[in-house]
Amino acid sequence: MSQLADFQNEIYLNGLADVLPGLPADLTRLEGLAQAKLSDTSFGYLAGSAGSEATARANRDAFDRWRIVPRMLRDVAERDLSVTVLGTPMPAPVLLAPIGVQSILHPDGELATARAAAATGLTMILSTAASCAMEDVAAANDAAADDAEGGGAEAGGGGARWYQLYWPKDRDLAVSFLERAKAAGYTALVVTVDTFTLAWRPRDLDRAYLPFLRGIGVANYFSDPVFQRAVGGPVTGENRQAALLHWVGQFGNPSLTWDDLAFLREHWDGPIALKGIQHPDDARRAVDTGTDGVIVSNHGGRQVDGAVASLDALPAVADAVGGQISVLFDSGVRTGADVAKALALGAEAVLLGRPYAFGLALDGEAGVRHVVRCVLAELELTLALSGHRTVSELSLDLLVRA
Numbered sequence: 001m002s003q004l005a006d007f008q009n010e011i012y013l014n015g016l017a018d019v020l021p022g023l024p025a026d027l028t029r030l031e032g033l034a035q036a037k038l039s040d041t042s043f044g045y046l047a048g049s050a051g052s053e054a055t056a057r058a059n060r061d062a063f064d065r066w067r068i069v070p071r072m073l074r075d076v077a078e079r080d081l082s083v084t085v086l087g088t089p090m091p092a093p094v095l096l097a098p099i100g101v102q103s104i105l106h107p108d109g110e111l112a113t114a115r116a117a118a119a120t121g122l123t124m125i126l127s128t129a130a131s132c133a134m135e136d137v138a139a140a141n142d143a144a145a146d147d148a149e150g151g152g153a154e155a156g157g158g159g160a161r162w163y164q165l166y167w168p169k170d171r172d173l174a175v176s177f178l179e180r181a182k183a184a185g186y187t188a189l190v191v192t193v194d195t196f197t198l199a200w201r202p203r204d205l206d207r208a209y210l211p212f213l214r215g216i217g218v219a220n221y222f223s224d225p226v227f228q229r230a231v232g233g234p235v236t237g238e239n240r241q242a243a244l245l246h247w248v249g250q251f252g253n254p255s256l257t258w259d260d261l262a263f264l265r266e267h268w269d270g271p272i273a274l275k276g277i278q279h280p281d282d283a284r285r286a287v288d289t290g291t292d293g294v295i296v297s298n299h300g301g302r303q304v305d306g307a308v309a310s311l312d313a314l315p316a317v318a319d320a321v322g323g324q325i326s327v328l329f330d331s332g333v334r335t336g337a338d339v340a341k342a343l344a345l346g347a348e349a350v351l352l353g354r355p356y357a358f359g360l361a362l363d364g365e366a367g368v369r370h371v372v373r374c375v376l377a378e379l380e381l382t383l384a385l386s387g388h389r390t391v392s393e394l395s396l397d398l399l400v401r402a
């Protein structure tokens with residue numbers, strides 16, 4: 001029996017003692033609040049997208065063009081939203097998307113996200129571009145899972161976490177990342193294929209702001225033995241400039257092709273998902289190359305301005321490969337109702353992106369927890385109030401074009 005919606009009762013009961021939630025329950029309000037709190041550079045990096053930001057707007061518009069048609073009198077007293085995705089049990093089909101450089105949002109950065117994920121039982125996907133080393137994030141994730149009474153500890157026997165790879169040019173460095181991730185308990189590999197080079201991002205360009213060049217978001221590189229060998233040893237004041245330049249040379253990898261994926265398969269024995277797929281032919285290619293999943297995503301509109309809304313790309317990809325491999329989705333998800341729409345359109349699970357990062361900016365670990373609990377509670381209520389007990393009952397029947 002799902003208890004995700006109990007958050008609603010908790011809030012009302014706290015109200016009897018005059019305790020109000022610290023953050024709004026309408027998560028679409030978080031962006032404005034985060035803007036008021038963050039520096040211009042940090043907020044610009046978080047909220048900004050590519051070019052004129054048309055794709056970021058399209059991501060939202062696509063959700064608004066689908067409307068839910070609730071069904072009545074179907075006994076939804078017993079609800080269970082739990083699923084298993086790529087071998088990972090989850091209390092609901094929601095994961096935390098890989099978001100890099102989280103220390104520009106809150107001093108605890110990814111450690112706070114890892115704790116909040118474990119406390120709520122969700123799987124976090126850690127970015128290669130994190131501001132904390134993957135081993136430290138894993139330790140924070142496990143410690144919080146041990147502390148949690150239910151959720152994370154029960155769901156995964158420790159924190160549930162996946163690792164997102166930005167495939168560096170040096171193959172030895174790539175292998176080192178994979179070996180470290182495996183050793184630190186990351187169970188699935190997410191390979192982001194849409195960001196082999198950074199796109200044209202005006203908000204960052206106008207402020208000439210790229211956190212990596214300031215040494216933020218490079219922790220996984222600087223802590224890596226292969227990277228360190230290449231820059232003459234551990235990164236100190238002396239070789240820091242050389243290390244940053246080496247990062248510049250390593251980050252982008254525009255010559256990658258489908259054939260290269262075999263190399264990753266050789267060095268990673270767990271599930272692999274490709275993130276950034278939009279075309280059904282690319283999804284079919286993913287199946288052919290033995291990939292276990294695709295994540296339909298346009299990186300929150302941060303890569304190709306003018307690109308198709310991710311939600312509009314989802315049904316064709318799900319039609320092409322759903323059932324053969326896992327189809328996950330992100331870009332534009334802001335509420336529990338949005339999650340329900342993406343599930344109905346064929347996603348097996350959904351990645352939550354900017355909303356939890358706004359929560360992190362506003363209140364660290366507690367802020368992320370608040371956002372996650374709101375999304376999960378609203379998701380369960382949306383399913384129940386529209387006549388569904390489980391995620392597998394959802395289908396296109398739920399929706400109508402506005």
Ligand SMILES: Cc1cc2nc3c(=O)[nH]c(=O)nc-3n(C[C@H](O)[C@H](O)[C@H](O)COP(=O)(O)O)c2cc1C
Pocket residue numbers: 045046047097098099100101127128129130164192275297298299300301302330331332333352353354355
């Ligand atoms: C500030 C920021 C940093 C991100 N960093 C990464 C990253 O390091 N790796 C990655 O695969 N995706 C990254 N993403 C993309 C997210 O994983 C996800 O695809 C995106 O946030 C979804 O769009 P939405 O947040 O608008 O829903 C980042 C997104 C944002 C907003």
